[in-house]
Amino acid sequence: MTEETVSGDQQLLELRNRIDNIDAEIANLISERASCALKVAKVKKATGEDALYYRPEREAQVLRRAMERNSGPLTDEEMARLFREIMSACLALEEPVKVAYLGPEGTFTQQAALKHFGNSAKSRPLAVIDEVFREVEAGAVSYGVVPVENSTEGVINHTLDNFMNSNLSICGEVELRIHHHLMISDVTRPESITRIYSHAQSLAQCRKWLDAHYPNVERVAVSSNADAAKRVKGEWNAAAIAGDMAADLYGLKVLSEKIEDRPDNSTRFLIIGTQQVPESGDDKTSLMVSMRNEPGALHDLLEPFRRYGVDLTRVETRPSQSGNWTYVFFIDFTGHRDTSGVAEALKEVGDGASDLKVLGSYPRGVL
Numbered sequence: 001m002t003e004e005t006v007s008g009d010q011q012l013l014e015l016r017n018r019i020d021n022i023d024a025e026i027a028n029l030i031s032e033r034a035s036c037a038l039k040v041a042k043v044k045k046a047t048g049e050d051a052l053y054y055r056p057e058r059e060a061q062v063l064r065r066a067m068e069r070n071s072g073p074l075t076d077e078e079m080a081r082l083f084r085e086i087m088s089a090c091l092a093l094e095e096p097v098k099v100a101y102l103g104p105e106g107t108f109t110q111q112a113a114l115k116h117f118g119n120s121a122k123s124r125p126l127a128v129i130d131e132v133f134r135e136v137e138a139g140a141v142s143y144g145v146v147p148v149e150n151s152t153e154g155v156i157n158h159t160l161d162n163f164m165n166s167n168l169s170i171c172g173e174v175e176l177r178i179h180h181h182l183m184i185s186d187v188t189r190p191e192s193i194t195r196i197y198s199h200a201q202s203l204a205q206c207r208k209w210l211d212a213h214y215p216n217v218e219r220v221a222v223s224s225n226a227d228a229a230k231r232v233k234g235e236w237n238a239a240a241i242a243g244d245m246a247a248d249l250y251g252l253k254v255l256s257e258k259i260e261d262r263p264d265n266s267t268r269f270l271i272i273g274t275q276q277v278p279e280s281g282d283d284k285t286s287l288m289v290s291m292r293n294e295p296g297a298l299h300d301l302l303e304p305f306r307r308y309g310v311d312l313t314r315v316e317t318r319p320s321q322s323g324n325w326t327y328v329f330f331i332d333f334t335g336h337r338d339t340s341g342v343a344e345a346l347k348e349v350g351d352g353a354s355d356l357k358v359l360g361s362y363p364r365g366v367l
């Protein structure tokens with residue numbers, strides 16, 4: 001053994017000893033944190049009625065703080081992800097949060113649910129967006145996760161339309177970078193692919209890539225990417241477009257990676273529930289407004305936002321369900337409904353509209 005390897009081994013030993021000691025300290029601190037979370041649960045219970053264990057505004061603040069105080073070498077996102085899991089486990093001690101998401105297992109919505117609530121949440125896949133709304137309304141789960149807009153393909157109409165007949169609020173948002181892969185099963189012959197399955201949104205997000213690489217292959221839209229992945233099992237002439245989770249779940253092989261047309265392709269998901277979330281310090285608000293159908297009405301309606309300096313981040317129009325050629329506007333802006341300025345603007349907009357419903361004020365997505 002050379003002198004160098006001896007000192008290398010010695011160094012490794014010392015470093016590993018240090019890591020062992022640090023781990024013991026971290027474990028003690030995590031246990032102490034968990035005990036505090038349990039005490040918080042007791043205090044919440046003592047305050048009575050409908051004790052809300054999960055507090056989106058508090059969790060957002062904890063994650064933001066984890067990022068702010070981070071000085072490396074881990075990235076801010078990695079540090080926040082670790083705290084995300086610690087909080088998820090602490091919250092599960094109070095009561096595991098029950099979440100429904102647009103399934104089946106392996107969808108991007110499941111990934112979004114995990115990203116938002118962590119791995120200690122109890123999550124349940126449901127087949128359609130309407131069902132996610134219904135299960136939360138019925139109280140079978142506390143929260144639901146549904147997609148609302150994609151940066152390449154735009155709004156998910158079905159989610160917006162559900163708010164027209166629902167009393168649920170938006171309690172949070174989460175954004176996910178969406179990477180699509182072309183995947184095959186072990187019986188697929190790559191040179192014989194004649195059919196590609198995926199959700200219509202994903203086919204659209206990979207349109208140019210498909211035109212360039214598989215111009216003559218049939219594109220079959222199915223109910224989810226996970227469903228596409230499932231179908232490919234056992235089909236020698238088919239491939240699927242889906243994400244990592246679906247590839248893992250169904251044991252498929254990735255033939256081409258990251259085939260989305262836009263590298264910044266991302267989807268925004270909403271957390272729906274029955275809770276009104278207090279201010280977190282960096283919040284957004286979503287509204288649903290209908291108004292009389294007259295020239296200039298939208299301009300007049302939005303005017304108070306400009307006057308109070310409220311920054312609109314999105315305006316979507318959907319046909320109203322109450323009559324032909326009447327519309328409902330979905331508006332998002334920066335700020336909380338209780339913040340001064342916002343509260344006044346909302347009052348004035350409400351006075352000018354035929355109907356206004358605040359769908360929720362919620363922390364801006366942290367991760």
Ligand SMILES: C=C(O[C@@H]1C=C(C(=O)O)C=C[C@H]1O)C(=O)O
Nearest residue numbers: 037040053054055058087090091
């Ligand atoms: C501990 C609390 O309850 C839950 C757990 C949290 C945590 O572990 O930090 C934060 C917010 C709540 O979702 C709390 O409200 O402070």
